[in-house]
Structures are given as structure tokens and as C-alpha cells.
Amino acid sequence: MKEIVHKLLKVLGIDEAPPFPHYFVWALTHSSYANENGVPSYERLEFLGDTIVGFVIAHQTFEKFPNMAEGEMAKVKAVVGSEPVLSDISKEIGLSDLVFIGRSLRSSEDSLESIFADVFESTMAATFLNFGFEKTYVIVKELLEEKIEDATQKKIFFDYKTMLQEYTQEEYGVLPEYELVEEKGPAHKKVYIFSVAVNGEIYGKGSGKSKKSAEQMAAKNALKRMRKI
Structure with missing residues (x-):
């Protein structure tokens, strides 16, 4: 598992050894693989990561657009934190290539978009647990700041x-x-x-x-x- 953790850290641009590498392995493990192999899945980490990612989006929107009304801020947060955006980011940075998926899902492309979005969130939770909030905030910000800009300018269309x-x-x-x-x-x-x-x-x-x-x-x-x- 050292190799997969090394690859993940490289994707995130982290050159520091994690004190709790097993969190990164869990962050990449879908429940289909976990059930087949008797190992933990990413679900608990995803729960935590959803809040972390949502906070960064909300805070960045609040800071960058001081005149934006609450309703518009909520729309930006919903768009940038949506499954299509987070899934696309996972694919763009190569995170999606590292996911452990069980045999039952390997031929089902219909489920993968949702899984890739989940893994983005679970990976950010694992980053937080290993390296703290400040480093995690910077990583999420850098990965999503362009999407936040696009969302405010209505360049991202999801209807x-x-x-x-x-x-x-x-x-x-x-x-x-x-x-x-x-x-x-x-x-x-x-x-x-x-x-x-x-x-x-x-x-x-x-x-x-x-x-x-x-x-x-x-x-x-x-x-x-x-x-x-």
C-alpha cells in the first residue's frame, strides 16, 4: 500500500510523509471493494470531507465576492460542490485512477462519476487528519478556485x-x-x-x-x- 499512498501524495503535491497513511488507503476504498476484501471503506471519511470541502468553497466565495448575496453564494457552493465538478476534478488530477473498486462495479460506468466525487471528499478528509486544516484548505482552494470563478460567472452549466x-x-x-x-x-x-x-x-x-x-x-x-x- 506504500506505493498507492505515494502516488496519491504526488497527485496532491505533498512531499511530506503522512503520520497516518492508512487513512489515505481508506479514502480510496469504495464499499464494493471493502465488502469483498473485509477492509474499511471511505464512507466515514467522505462524511467529514464533505464538510471540509463545503467550508472552503463557502469561505472562498465569501471572501472573494463581498457584494454577493447569500442566495447567490448558496448557488455557487451547490454547483462547485456538486458531483459533476468534484468528479471532473478527480479525473483531471488522476485521483480517479487510484480508486479501489470491487468486481461488482468494475463494468458499471454509471456509478463511477458519483464514486469519483466521493473520493475527492474522502481524500480531503484523510489529508486533514494527516496534515491539519491549513494544508488541506490550501489544497482544496487551489483545486477548486477556478471552478468557483466559473460558477460566479455562470460558465458552469449543470441543467x-x-x-x-x-x-x-x-x-x-x-x-x-x-x-x-x-x-x-x-x-x-x-x-x-x-x-x-x-x-x-x-x-x-x-x-x-x-x-x-x-x-x-x-x-x-x-x-x-x-x-x-
Whole structure:
């Protein structure tokens, strides 16, 4: 496991040995792998990391945009802390390549976006537990500051459902149809998988912690297949 921790620290730009390296291993371990191998998963770390990441986004928005109203700040925080953004960041920095996923999920791309977002949060929690809040704050800030700027300027667009609906109405004269494909996990930590079809043909699937976010991811994947984003 030393090698995987070394790779993770390199991704984060940390050249200091962690006192508790096992937290980084846990941060990369999805429950599917944990259940198959009898090891801890990232879920507790994700819970902590969600708060840390959310705080950094909120504080940076508060500091950089002193005239921004509370409602707009909340929108920026929701967009930058969303699954698509955090998943994209994980992929951009190579964090997604280090995740331990069980055999049951290796062929299911629909669940990966949500997992990559979770791992971003769990990794920030592991960073906090090893190196403290100040270093973690700087890392999160540097990784997300461009996204915060983009969100304030409305450059990040996440209403993929509306975008898909407008396109299918214009091109085909029909509305996309969403269907719940799978619902898994305990009641307090549900994951939903939706498909979206146009004229009876499935164009995309997506997963999320809520039905709305899963539908948005399905619409996003459909638009990618249609080469519209």
C-alpha cells in the first residue's frame, strides 16, 4: 500500500510523509471493494470531507465576492460542490485512477462519476487528519478556485435536463423519458441510477445520491453521446 499512498501524495503535491497513511488507503476504498476484501471503506471519511470541502468553497466565495448575496453564494457552493465538478476534478488530477473498486462495479460506468466525487471528499478528509486544516484548505482552494470563478460567472452549466429537452424537442419533436433503473444502498445513503431514452432508444445512464442528480447525470451522458457537450 506504500506505493498507492505515494502516488496519491504526488497527485496532491505533498512531499511530506503522512503520520497516518492508512487513512489515505481508506479514502480510496469504495464499499464494493471493502465488502469483498473485509477492509474499511471511505464512507466515514467522505462524511467529514464533505464538510471540509463545503467550508472552503463557502469561505472562498465569501471572501472573494463581498457584494454577493447569500442566495447567490448558496448557488455557487451547490454547483462547485456538486458531483459533476468534484468528479471532473478527480479525473483531471488522476485521483480517479487510484480508486479501489470491487468486481461488482468494475463494468458499471454509471456509478463511477458519483464514486469519483466521493473520493475527492474522502481524500480531503484523510489529508486533514494527516496534515491539519491549513494544508488541506490550501489544497482544496487551489483545486477548486477556478471552478468557483466559473460558477460566479455562470460558465458552469449543470441543467443538462433542460438542455437535452430543448435539443430533443427541436431535433425530434419529442421529450426525453427518464426511468429509474436501480436503487441501491441503505436508506441513509441511497444511490440511484437512471436511464434516459429518446424515441425509445436509451442514450445515457447516470447515478447520483438523489433522483434529480442521477437524472442530470443521465442527461449529461446522453448529450455527450449526441456530441452536444
